[in-house]
Amino acid sequence: MRRYNEYEQENRELRKRKRKQAMQRKILGFCVFTFLLGVLCGKIVFAKGPKEESEQVTAESIENFVELSNQEPDNPASEGISGNLLAAGEETSKEEAWKLTLVNKWNPMEEGYKPAVAEIENNYYFDARAVGYLQEMLAAGRREGLDFWVCSAYRTVEKQTDLFEDKVRRVTAETGLTGDAAREKAGTEVAFPGTSEHNLGLAVDIVARDYQILDEKQARTEEAQWLKENCWKYGFILRYPTDKTEETGIIFEPWHYRYVGEKAAKEIMERGICLEEYLDRVQ
Numbered sequence: 001m002r003r004y005n006e007y008e009q010e011n012r013e014l015r016k017r018k019r020k021q022a023m024q025r026k027i028l029g030f031c032v033f034t035f036l037l038g039v040l041c042g043k044i045v046f047a048k049g050p051k052e053e054s055e056q057v058t059a060e061s062i063e064n065f066v067e068l069s070n071q072e073p074d075n076p077a078s079e080g081i082s083g084n085l086l087a088a089g090e091e092t093s094k095e096e097a098w099k100l101t102l103v104n105k106w107n108p109m110e111e112g113y114k115p116a117v118a119e120i121e122n123n124y125y126f127d128a129r130a131v132g133y134l135q136e137m138l139a140a141g142r143r144e145g146l147d148f149w150v151c152s153a154y155r156t157v158e159k160q161t162d163l164f165e166d167k168v169r170r171v172t173a174e175t176g177l178t179g180d181a182a183r184e185k186a187g188t189e190v191a192f193p194g195t196s197e198h199n200l201g202l203a204v205d206i207v208a209r210d211y212q213i214l215d216e217k218q219a220r221t222e223e224a225q226w227l228k229e230n231c232w233k234y235g236f237i238l239r240y241p242t243d244k245t246e247e248t249g250i251i252f253e254p255w256h257y258r259y260v261g262e263k264a265a266k267e268i269m270e271r272g273i274c275l276e277e278y279l280d281r282v283q
C-alpha cells in the first residue's frame, strides 16, 4: 500500500513537472514570438520612414530649384566665403531648374525669355543645351527602322502670337464670337502666347512620316509607341498623357515630347505621372 502511494506520489510529481515544463515552453515561445514581431515591425517602420521622407525632400528641393532660379542675387552683403558657397549652390540649382521649368496656362513663361537654340533638322530649332539628347533619341529610333518626322519644335513668342491671332480670326468667322469670348475659345486650341512649351524651346512634336495627322490615332503608330517606351532614356517625357488632361490643361497629345532631364524623365514615365504632379504644382 505504502509502495503504491509512493508510486502514485512520484507519478503526480512527474505530471506536475511536465505541466510546469510545458508552461515554461509556452511562455518562452510567446516571448520569442513577441520579440520577432517587434523586430519585424521595427524593420517595416524603418524601411518606410526614410523613404517617404526622401520623397518629400525631393519634391521640396525641386520646388526650391525652381524658386531659386527665379531669384536674382541681390544681396552684396552675402559675399565672401559664405557668399561664394551660396553662389555655388545657386549655380547647381540653376543647372537643374531650366530642365524643369513649368509652363502651362496657369504658369506663363517669364516675359522676354529667349533660349539659345540650335537646329535639330528640317529647319526646326531646340534649346541648345538639350538638342543633343533629342538627336540621339531620333537616331536610336531610326536605327530600329522607325521613320520619325519632326513637325514642330521651338516657336518664338511672336510666332505663337501670330498663330493665336489667326485662330481668333477664324473663331470669329466661324462662330460670330468677338473680344474675350473669341480669345477664350481660341485658347482652347492654340496656346496663348508665352504659355506654350514650344516657346520655351524644350518641346518637340514628332510624328510618323506616313501618318502626320495630329490626332489620337497618332498613338497607334510604331513611332509613337517606341517614343513612349524609350523617351525617358534620353531625358524626355510624353508631356500630355491621355489621363492627365485636368492636371496639364491640355488634351492627349501623343506627339508632344518635353525634355526634363533623365532623372525626372525616368521617375515621371515609371510612375505614370505628369510634370505638374512631379513638381507638386497641380492647380
Ligand SMILES: [Zn+2]
Binding pocket: 152, 198, 203, 204, 205, 255, 256, 257
Ligand atoms: Zn507640341
